[in-house]
Amino acid sequence: MIKITVELVSAITNKTTLLGTAKICNDGKTSKETNGLLGFYNIELSKWYPKQNQIWKRGTVKNFNRKKRGVWDLLYLALENIVGYRNNNKEYT
Numbered sequence: 291m292i293k294i295t296v297e298l299v300s301a302i303t304n305k306t307t308l309l310g311t312a313k314i315c316n317d318g319k320t321s322k323e324t325n326g327l328l329g330f331y332n333i334e335l336s337k338w339y340p341k342q343n344q345i346w347k348r349g350t351v352k353n354f355n356r357k358k359r360g361v362w363d364l365l366y367l368a369l370e371n372i373v374g375y376r377n378n379n380k381e382y383t
Contacts (some may be wrong), residue, residue: 291315294365298339310336310346314368321356329354333368347372 292314298307313334320330330352337346349372354364 292361292364307339308342310338310342312336312365312368314351314364320353327355327357329356331364331368333372335372 294312294314296309296311298309299305300307315332317330317332320328331350331354333349333351334345335347335349336342337344349368351364351367351371354367
């Protein structure tokens with residue numbers, strides 16, 4: 291499992307607050323079937339503070355090329371697949 295944590299660190303007090311987490315879990319099956327070339331990942335994104343222990347959204351990344359792409363590509367695809375592209379949506383500006 292890959293776990294990504296998003297934390298806020300106060301510049302004044304140095305206090306750290308967990309804002310949210312992403313969990314990326316390889317199903318193991320696809321990697322085994324493709325001799326480690328491709329991966330199938332289940333993703334869970336938490337809600338944000340103060341409900342960061344609850345799941346906000348779930349999704350998948352399928353046929354991820356593990357030999358050519360790295361962890362940041364995997365995180366990007368996870369966010370793109372689950373959250374989508376929202377910066378052009380006036381609701382979020």
